[in-house]
Amino acid sequence: MMVEALPFLESALGSYALAVTQALYFVVSFAAIYLAGRLTVVPLVGRFLDRRDLDRHARRPLVKLTKFAVVFVAVSVAFGFADYGNFLTSLATIAAAATLAIGFAMQDVIANFVAGVFIYTDGPFKIGDWIEWDNGSYSGVVEDIGLRVTRVRTFDNELLTVPNSQLTDGVIKNPVDGERLRLKFLFGIGYDDDIDRATEIIVEEARSHPDILDDPAPSVRLTELGDSSVGLQSRIWIDDPSRADYVKTRGEYVTSVKERFDEEGIDIPYPNRTLEGGLELTNVEGQIEPTDD
Template sequence: MERILLQTGFPTSIDQFVAQYGTAIISTLTTIVLFGVAFIAAYYIGKTVLLHATERSLRARGFKEGVISLALSVVSILVLAGAVAVAATVAGFGTVLAAFATLGGALALGISFAAQDLISNFVAGIFIIKDEPFRVGDWIQWDGNEGVVREIKLRVTRIETFDNELVTVPNSQLANAVLVNPVANKTLRISYDFGIGYDDDIEQARAAILAAARTIDDVLSDPEPTAPVTDLGDSAVILTGRVWINPQQSSAVAVRTAFIEAVKKQFDSAEVDMPYPHTTLEGDVELNGSNTSSVA
């Protein structure tokens, strides 16, 4: 009995092996060959057509090399996944493929929820690189912050503050914020309010401000500096000194500080008063139970 089972379960000759497993082996080899041929054909055709089409399309639209490289990597992954799906279908793995597709969809949904901030930063980085609201070396301002852009990556942008601090900002924050780029244009106006006394001569003060502006090399002559009266304060008449610079060649911060210092020196030379805010008190003051004379 044991001898019969042994001969029935395990072939003892080549003829028995072929008779018992031949059909299964041929079917398996056929499936492997079909899968391999279909995968190679789908992958080669997809990579040849889609990669070239994607690259030509992005270059024609003026995308940067970083974006093009990223897009080609994503397309390569999609082509690989598509080739596997096509090959599995041709080889007759449709049921298995459907199960893996369902599992993959569930995993993708879970990952997308867990990494939504990362994905939003990633997408924002692509638009920043494409739209170029700022470039490396630009001075930008956003949400009460400011600094000089030192590096732009797909996920974050690194900015150096004027205190020499390196700040790493998620790209989604920059993409969603109201961002000011003072150095985007060829000219930039720098303004500062100077207060003079009500008894001082406005024309004399204006001449002093304009003279101070002309002493600064980085101040442009066209548009020319101006100093209009912009406000009548509680303690001073306000003249706003306005000068123009080329922000791509000059530092706005350095010009502003030099302008303020030069105007102060001009006011001192011309004896123009720069009053500080003060309050006048009028009335009677009682000390030690007795009335004193009124003070003003």
């Protein structure tokens, strides 16, 4: 019986030894390739991105993709060294079926991922930019750009996590993309007021404000003849403002112009509104009491 059992034991030991050897080949080859990639490929990609002078928001996902590629190559080569060919064939079949099922279930995620790639390549905005989207319904400062979502801090200090597809399917407004913001404000004065003097006051107050640029110079144009006022549109420029700076500067500027108008006796008329239509009186006959003369 012992003699008959020897071949079985030898076969079992041989299979065990082969499995251990393949596992060691897999671990050693994976560790070697992974370390080589992290020590050589990742730094090389980092230096390449430095030479391209890419923004921080574009560097982070590219470095992550490089690290993922290193892991993928290390696993693939390690499977080859360990001679796991049959296992790889089965794994590929299972992975194909799983990919098909996951693809249907993750259509939105994939769409956001593709949109994130377009955001990195097209660069419509970057971290720190003030953006508006959805026809101005939402606005804020970009804090982080990921491959699936973008995080925007609103001016009410709320953090919005926005799917990237929402930022690529519509129009995105980047008011300070050129690091300068132009503001327009319509001042209404009375028809009897001096237009030239009002124009001088509007320009003087713009030039005296420390946060309003002299180049481009402030300008004023007569743009409207309303029912009760003459409209003078002021155009001023602010250098690289945040939303808070923009609101503060505009408020101070408009306030100073209003105070100067009051000093100079220039009137800002109240708007005149009229009601169209008529009034219908019913059952009024006999309700008016006669008065004694």
